[in-house]
Amino acid sequence: MRGNVGTAVRLLAAVTLTALLISPVAMSQPPGDGGVSAAPTLPLVQLGAPADLAFYGIQGTETLTIPVPSGLAPVALNVTTQLPVNVQSATVTVMQEDRTLSRVDIPPGERVPVSIPLAGAEIVDNAVTVILRSYLLPVPGYCLDPTNPLRFSDGAVAFAGVEIAPTVVADFLPPVLRQLTIFVSAEPSQAESDATVRLATAIAAQFGSQAPDIIVVPLPDRQSAPPGPSAPLQRQILIREGPDVGVSLLPTDGVPALIIEGPPDALANQSRLLASDVNRLALASKAVAGPLNSTPQLPGDQTTLRRLGQPGVNAVALSPQVNIGLDQTRLGRSAHGIRVHLQGSYTPLPESIGGQLVASIAGETIDRWPADSSGAIDRWVDVPDRLLQRYTNLGLRLDISGDTGRCGEFQPLTLTIDGESPVLSSPADPPVPGGFQSMPQSLMPRTVVGLGGGFDDLRRATDIMVGLQRLSALPIDTSVMPLGDAVADSAPALLVSAERWTDDTVALPIEPGADGELTVQRAGEPGETTTLTLDPALRFGSLQTVYDDGRSMLVATSNDAPEQVDALLSWLGENVQRWSSLDGTAVIATADRQPVVYGADQAEEQDTDAPSAPDAGLPWWAWAAIALAAVSVVLAVVVIVARARRKSPTS
Template identity: 55%
Template sequence: MALGLLALPLAPTASADPLLFGSPTLPLPELGSEPDLLFYGQNGTVMLNIPVPQGMTPESLNVTVQLPVNVRSASVTVSQDNRLLTSVELPPEGGPLAIPLNGVEVQDNSASVLVRSYLLPVEGYCLDPSNPLRLANSAITFVGAEASPTTVADFLPPVLRRLVIQVGESPSRAEADAVVRLATAVTAHYGAQHPQVVVESLAGPAPVPGEGAAPLERHIVVSEGPDAGLSLVGPEPLPALLISGPPSELTNQTRLLTSGVGRFALSSKAVAGPLKSVPQLARDETTIRDLGQPGVNAIALNPQVGVNLDQTRMGRSVKGVRVHLIGSYTPLPTTIGGQVVASVGGEIVARWPVAPSGTIDRWVEVPDRLLQRNTTLAVQVNISGDTGRCGEFQPVTLTIDGSTVVTSKAAHPPVVKGFQSLPQAMMPRLQVGLDMDRDPLADLIRAVKILTGLQRVSALPFGIEVTPIEEAVSSPHPAVLIDAEGWSHPQIQLAIKAPDTVPMTLDVLDDEGEPTTLTLDPKVRFGSLQTVVHDGRSILVATSNGGAVDELDNLLTWLDADARRWSALNGVGLVSVPGRAPVTVPGGLEPDTDATATSSSRLPWLAAGGLAAGAAVVGLVWLVRRRPSSE
């Protein structure tokens, strides 16, 4: 289960122990940042936040320089707290470059530096404002060696590549609940680093960890037992962490690791008192500051900023979104005209002429049909008039304040269909239904892959409770249901199911997003991940037909191999059949619609193979139906 992150070769030097890194080079994606640093215009800036493993110090920023056209010379500076660390000239032909970070200060296992670019265009030419200086494939080289954890407080490192959670071959409900909560809590804690999370079986009945951890890897054993607490166990220099306790205490002990209280666990063993996990309660009115944006600004000839409307930060599925934009822009002289334009996905939703005062105080409505899990409301000041040969007119500063108000209403059912409705439609709490009698460990492994995937696309953690699948099926709460060997709960109808007798062809999208077809017949074995709205609650079902458990596992492994795949999912289902990559079933069913009914206003996505007459369609199980274009 390996994440598809950009990787640069590591160049560790010799260290005291082969399990500990010595002077590694880590690509920015492993540090939670984008792989490329982009600088627009003649002077651009990027704030780079670097998590620093204990025992190490950043030594250099390694990049591949890609200059825009018509540049005569270019340089970059790196500073920290208004203190210049380095200034380097960029090679005119581009290529690899190591930018020294001498003198950088590390505080609380982190260092923040400001990288600033200076470009000088060829005489007589203008820089293209849409063509940036790109420092590609960026990585940080560190000096020093990874420090071995000696207390519970420093068990989780600032940079984590892989977490292995070990549990018994037949985990109890309490152990399964603790494992899923732990996996999602660690995923939320590390955010954009996207560490790989793996669940494995213990080698024996005793709660003893297996082989030692690799560099930037940690092992955690979860086991029921009479003694509650967290303790370091196993061989040095990278011991494992044992989380134990009776069923009523096990989940509470798990919370200590990623809670704010954990930093005070300054010994090799700690016992957590009562720790409550309280999910965020959604509100009808909030501000973009509360949604993670203290304010946004841009300086350019036609500056543009983006206001992120993240439904996972709002803590629910929403509709009727209105944004009260509060801000300002540089007042324009009378010889220059302009307008302020608000748009979503390239579609203009509001525009108004610039005001002499340069103030912005305007309500903007976001149409429900443009909403996604994360919607960006773009605000731009467009100016016209004589701005000089290369736009030499004084650049305009556009600012949207953090006090900008966002109002919304709860959407039940969600207006965003399918995978784009998750996980916000399941917030603040969801249930995870496992078959605790058949193969609980296998279902637990599947649950961790699904829940960590959902957590990666969520800006906030969400509450989780593991239950037997029968309990989750009959519950009124949102749920993730895992019935790996075949769907055996007909009270919840699935949109994708095998036909009874006649092969059918489904219009789908491949893993590149290109249209293709998938033919299903009664004998085909497939695994699927499907979204369902049943009795007003959102459900995600992981299942197969004909016992095709391997196809379901292939599908989940494919999703887990690249952290970007979950965020890119659209449609109502994902299907895996032998011999090809999983395909996406586009579209969505309206809530409370009978999946087997047909009508002239709703056309099926599927066509029966070999059928020449419409009468032959009677009695077939239609897999997925398309929403009419008028909706």
Template identity: 50%
Template structure:
């Protein structure tokens, strides 16, 4: 399984159509949106400066010790060249200066002298850096000079390059081949569908959105959807952006549309049976063979099997983890979305190494999860790590950060005599687990792994609004997942009757009793909370009535279901989804079983299971369902109070 966890190709064909080549366009772009002036076809403003964070790389570069180094890899769009690395420089205390070097393959690209100043803006030239496979790799090295006299230099405080960015030069080359349509750096994609999309068109739109989000990962590419009237064509896209048009039709093809200026849109067309295969090309390695302006794909199977019970980091697409510091810490992701299913009974066989410590320094290796220490042992002269640790179920989350640290104590010498320790966790480290059914933890922390390998998305047919909601939900879930989520959009009624994991979207209320969300409301202000283990629901009446929108993670029989619904308040559901999509951290921060949104206040989350006492109520005790209802009432009451005290306009 590769790092991208690309689609499995069981049977795939590519037909390259003979068409007139699209005219070669070159564009030059800036960090802000700047349209081409009339007469300047194919060109816009100056080349951009992009933060490392927007390139999917940590924006801060710490360099520990009097001599240190760190290697950085960033993507480079075609036609551009990395001109400089810019950052704010913060020198450690009691340092009188130093030198920064940037090297590549043994060659020195630049050398900068450092002066004593805080938050000094710095531009380090990258002239002559070699670009390979649309990316550039270089090493930043530092050499510091401590103040003379009494040594007060603290080696645990790094030289910090903060808010780092790459200044590009040149002009981006517009794609002339389908293979080049998606650039190494993409800030935004807009997907255009008909105003009343068919189920196949809605399905293709959701597949395109998840493919792009999965491909660009931590670049956090924005994905929007927009309607397109019959006979209308999508406009050329802005710099670092792309437009995709999805149409159901007789002629299956993926092709670049002609454009007078800028980057041409990509048109994906085909019959209801063919459209899915055409759009799968966006997320497939097969796209590298699309060396024409128009191609037709055969069948592509996008479903990946879950990983086995024992799998290495390398097989999960993770490389070795290395950290160099005076107390280094390496973090291993025990990510259930990489495994492809909910897991329990997790054991990690750690393999790696660390710099042996001198006799004057003692140390221990400490393993923690969720901030809790789960294992530790004394460091020895071998510098080898070969140990199996178990992660307590209470600390297991969707993506559990397993931290391995070298904790040192003792005489570290004067003026940097003791150099930083390098800690490495090999990619042969293995993760052992068993399937969890039902998922534990439950609720939002069980998503999206409980929806894998294929999730059905139920929408009202020919509803653009429901299609837009499906795109919003699935791109949010995809951002949580290290592997691609396979989707299938179907009519809502079919998804309700199915036995597959599902996302059920009903913006105008929920009136189906076959599958019931944990918390329901009605227009008269009555809140219903389903009883654990069946029976009549508990109810709570709110006065004044306040219909709310919600996103709820439920378990129906043996399948997991995510409900997106409101009580005749579709705008409120859209507001909830817009709020979640407004910050990439909000989907990851969801806990509990329900996110509830009322007008005029930020959404709140509740955990119906946590609200109930762990043991059944004894005679004379309080029914746990009423605890759940009370929790919902308190949440909604608090929201209404906040609305009355602090009414504000939602952006």
């Protein structure tokens, strides 16, 4: 009875603390001197961290890095917990280096709110990194299921303090950014358009998985500054072509706005400053940037897992498994013929235990080999082109067989792949895979952006480039130019003509014609088209991928329905995963319907190692010869059987 009362008291305390941390009273504290907002409570996903944490095994570990705005400090991690089945109790400890920040017991039950204190955590470079360790106690007589973890969901961090307004250019962008508003003229020049797309794409790359909203807004007539101050954890930037050169803060109440200004030949370079490595030296209210290069250095045909963002992977379990991420955006191009030289080790197995190493992609085994007593891994693994995606997970697991004792009491095994494992690849022409899954790597490292004209197409191009940048681990360089110049250019291109598409040199997968007729390129059958006539005629907006003469293009257009292009981009922007999961060669949006993807089910290329089916187009004499041979075989078998029966003794 006392145990139940104690648990209830701890649960009530946790719920009360959580309520206090996220209550409107806590959110509405008045800012102090130099502050701009009261302490917020932010979901982990808005901090660039995973929203859900999973702790596997009796002792699980997760590392959590929390960006911290200036003037704030994290005080608690609020989560909803769920204990695994057959677990009697659980405890979570928060560590920072050798210090224990807190220890919390996890109440039993499903979806129980818990607040884990973080007070006292040291802030280094505007971030806090802590290690969470879980300890599980199974119910007596039961074994812990290694596939059923302790789960933390709906994670959010409560902060204390007051956000401090920036006073120098270097501090303008906070560690946590929820929205960036870029103001530009309602009739932007080409230089202003170029700087706007460059800046928005660079900010999207810098903040990565935080995915702040980045919007472009026309500056009201006869105004030289944004109409009002920005909200907490938001920023405003004004881009303007003019004689003055530089990046400077505009003093206002609360957070100052930033102005990026310069003549046409200097404006783009100034827009690179905020996302460059020299920005941290801009310790004044105004800075003028010298020449800056925004094109990333890309790996060649041979690189390593470390250069692809994986310094090494390891796992400790009864049957350990590691995932090796092959990200084509880190290669900066569409690639094929990928080979990975797996180098690493595993715990040598005793003679009583058998084992094998299995490499797989998307559940399909692509290689396997027996484990031996050396414990060394030194194996080339070829990744089939047909299994390649923008992101491909190469899984490697160590399977064992034998008596591992009750509850898997056999000593856990360690599986390690070194970060220096070589990775070979070749440029793919055409891209592998094609369509949207070839974006943005086939547009890298530099994309020309062609605009049909006006502010609205600039806004649409910015939305598209931000969406593509969020798919990429490396920054994408852009160059804005008129639509005709971009079509004639040889570089990969984003082409925006929201009203209609009139350039016959670029054939779209779905081309609208007169009286509701659509000309459609057959999926999986290059060069073949068909027509589809709709009655009544359909107005739609679209994003369509084109690959022509070694060049990838992404086209945003409509058949006189630009509002449907806006609806499509709004739908994609609502969820970052929609950009990532987009497949096929075209996606179209019509009124009152979900967008439709075309070309996602195109036939896969036939595996050259598989036996081919009989050719249905053989001539009659060939089929007659096959039939005659079959009959001859049957008659020969009958004769042999009859002779055998005559020679056998009678009973």
